[in-house]
Amino acid sequence: MDMIDRYLNAVAAQLPQDERADIVAELRDLILSRFEAKEEELGRPLTEDEQEAILREIGHPLVVAARYRKGPDSLVGPELFPYWLFGVKAGLLVLLAVQAIGLFIHLISGPEDSGRAIAQAFHGFFGSGLTLIGAATLAAAIFEHYDIRPKWLTQWRVKDLSAFGLSDPAAWGASVAGAQTARRTWRLRPAKAWPGAEYAFSFIVLGMFSLWWVGLLHFPGLTHVRLLGAEATVTPAPIWSILFAPILIYALIQMSVDLNSLVRPHAVRLRAVARLGIAVGGLWLTWAIYQAGHWFTLTGRDGETARVAGNGITLDVEALRTLGDGARDLVGVADTLSVVMVWALAISAISLVFSVFANLWRMARG
Amino acid sequence: MSLDPDLYESMRLELRRGSLVLAVLACLRTERYGYTLRQALAADGLEMEESTLYPLLRRLESQGLLNSEWREEEKRKKRFYVLSPGGVSMLAALTDEWRGINASLDKIL
Numbered sequence: 310m311d312m313i314d315r316y317l318n319a320v321a322a323q324l325p326q327d328e329r330a331d332i333v334a335e336l337r338d339l340i341l342s343r344f345e346a347k348e349e350e351l352g353r354p355l356t357e358d359e360q361e362a363i364l365r366e367i368g369h370p371l372v373v374a375a376r377y378r379k380g381p382d383s384l385v386g387p388e389l390f391p392y393w394l395f396g397v398k399a400g401l402l403v404l405l406a407v408q409a410i411g412l413f414i415h416l417i418s419g420p421e422d423s424g425r426a427i428a429q430a431f432h433g434f435f436g437s438g439l440t441l442i443g444a445a446t447l448a449a450a451i452f453e454h455y456d457i458r459p460k461w462l463t464q465w466r467v468k469d470l471s472a473f474g475l476s477d478p479a480a481w482g483a484s485v486a487g488a489q490t491a492r493r494t495w496r497l498r499p500a501k502a503w504p505g506a507e508y509a510f511s512f513i514v515l516g517m518f519s520l521w522w523v524g525l526l527h528f529p530g531l532t533h534v535r536l537l538g539a540e541a542t543v544t545p546a547p548i549w550s551i552l553f554a555p556i557l558i559y560a561l562i563q564m565s566v567d568l569n570s571l572v573r574p575h576a577v578r579l580r581a582v583a584r585l586g587i588a589v590g591g592l593w594l595t596w597a598i599y600q601a602g603h604w605f606t607l608t609g610r611d612g613e614t615a616r617v618a619g620n621g622i623t624l625d626v627e628a629l630r631t632l633g634d635g636a637r638d639l640v641g642v643a644d645t646l647s648v649v650m651v652w653a654l655a656i657s658a659i660s661l662v663f664s665v666f667a668n669l670w671r672m673a674r675g
Numbered sequence: 676m677s678l679d680p681d682l683y684e685s686m687r688l689e690l691r692r693g694s695l696v697l698a699v700l701a702c703l704r705t706e707r708y709g710y711t712l713r714q715a716l717a718a719d720g721l722e723m724e725e726s727t728l729y730p731l732l733r734r735l736e737s738q739g740l741l742n743s744e745w746r747e748e749e750k751r752k753k754r755f756y757v758l759s760p761g762g763v764s765m766l767a768a769l770t771d772e773w774r775g776i777n778a779s780l781d782k783i784l
Contacts, residue, residue, distance in 0.1 A: 332733075334745075335709065335754050339725055342710040368726040376730040 312357065313340055316364050323374030332377055340367065385449040392462065393449045400441045400513060408434045437517070437526050444516065459572040508574075512567040519560045522553075541639060542608045546618075548601035552594065559594060563587050581671035588664035595658045604650055607643050615643035617650060695723060697773055699731060700766040703741060706757040708748075732756055740765050 317340075321333050343363050348355055355363075367373065375382070385393045412430040416423055451457070520526035549556075566583040569576070598604070605617040698721050702712055709729055716723050735741045740762035745754050758766060 328733075332729075334752065335729060338708070338751055338753050339710055339729065341751065368724070373726045376726050377733065 312360055312364070313337065316340070316370060319370035320374050323371060324377060328377070336367075336373070340364065343367070381453040384446055384453065386453050389449050389452055393445055396445050397442055400445065401438050403513070404434055404437050404441060408437075433527055437520075440520060440526050441517075444520070457572075460574065461571060508567040508570040512564055512571070515560050515564045515567070519557060519564070522557055522560065541610070541642075544606045544608060546601065546603040546605055546616075548598060548604065551601075552597060555590075555594060555597075559587070559590050562590070578672055581668040585665060585668040585672065588661045588668060591661045592658060592665070595654055595661065599651075599654050599658075605643075605646070607639055607646075609639045613639055615640045617643050617646045619647070619651060691721075694773070695721065695727075696731070696735070697766070697769050699728070699735065700740065700758060700762055700769065703756055703758050703762070704766070706755050708753040708755050710753075712756070735762070 317333050317337060320336060321329050324332055340363070343366075344355055344360060347359065347363060408430045411433075412426060415426040415430075517526060562583075566580065566587060569583070570580050573579070599619065603616055603618040607615045607617065698716060698719075699712070702715050707715065709725070709732060712732075713723060713725065713728055716728075732741065732743075736743050736756070740759055741756050742759045743754050743756045745752050747753070
């Protein structure tokens with residue numbers, strides 16, 4: 310195989326099958342024409358080095374083949390780049406805040422291993438940050454490839470722009486510090502907030518939850534708690550393994566509804582039907598989790614265990630009022646967490662029932 | 676103040692980029708194959724890399740502005756390109772636009 314064939318094979322491997330032979334034949338003619346012109350100029354056959362120099366002038370096979378590609382030249386084009394950059398900046402700030410809060414709680418709950426806690430927070434931030442950038446780039450690449458331009462990208466309104474100040478931490482600081490201009494500019498006005506903000510926020514949060522649920526995102530500190538200076542391990546009960554797929558599907562369906570709401574904000578009835586289904590699914594999941602009765606097991610360093618479980622706990626307001634008064638040992642903390650869990654499930658069920666009725670009403674009203 | 680050569684090169688390329696399509700269409704009023712087209716452009720002062728020219732020819736053909744045919748010449752098969760009827764109309768329209776821009780810029784400059 311001579312040099313031209315090797316070069317053309319490398320180009321051909323990057324080209325679409327249906328155009329490959331045609332493009333390669335044309336490039337072969339170009340290369341031979343260049344060789345002949347140079348030989349005529351020098352009055353002798355070309356050496357291998359001279360031939361290679363001409364091939365280098367024509368371009369690296371990857372670059373040459375890329376010029377023949379149809380579709381976008383970049384993963385994030387100039388039109389989508391500002392939106393990508395905003396999403397990444399805002400997402401990184403949220404991750405930074407989550408990690409900082411986690412680190413703060415870790416540091417004030419016990420002075421031991423603070424170095425390790427800081428290292429874990431850095432590790433968590435960079436790991437989840439890189440995942441976020443990858444996910445945002447993948448989303449932008451899909452938008453570029455299929456030429457998707459949702460209405461909220463093209464038909465935006467000036468009154469909806471206040472949320473975009475959120476990616477500037479200086480504006481947060483100025484607003485918190487009381488600078489009137491910053492407050493006027495960046496303060497969120499609930500009544501006039503961008504209607505897509507709720508769906509975008511829900512989509513991002515559920516996306517991060519789904520990544521964490523499948524093990525692609527890690528939040529250090531979730532599987533270990535500190536009790537009186539000693540570390541305890543949190544082990545999920547079997548119900549979470551049983552419900553792994555239903556919970557993931559539930560999150561993904563909700564994400565797809567959020568995405569659809571962003572793309573088609575005026576499809577009110579369709580959204581109400583979808584949310585009704587999600588609320589019913591959520592009620593079933595809540596009931597299944599409650600019915601399981603056992604949610605987590607805390608294991609102390611000495612091997613002692615305590616269950617975070619229903620154990621006949623009722624929705625007793627008195628138990629809620631004395632929540633912080635329980636013993637600070639492993640069993641006491643497990644009991645407290647059990648009460649919190651029962652109340653969280655109850656509140657979740659009530660809000661889902663409310664969501665069922667609200668979406669039935671939206672469906673009826675249209 | 677001295678001219679930043681990198682910035683100048685990037686702005687020069689940006690300025691030329693839009694005009695290359697017009698130059699290629701104009702050159703293909705006469706039938707040519709890629710290599711001779713590139714030589715003709717270079718002879719008139721418009722150097723163009725092969726890796727830009729050949730994909731551009733295919734794009735213009737897929738847009739219906741060029742016709743092409745494989746033919747043997749000098750003992751080798753070559754692909755010849757020429758303006759299609761749609762390409763002739765497009766060249767006329769772009770030429771008018773170019774002259775308009777040129778006249779405006781002449782006044783400003």
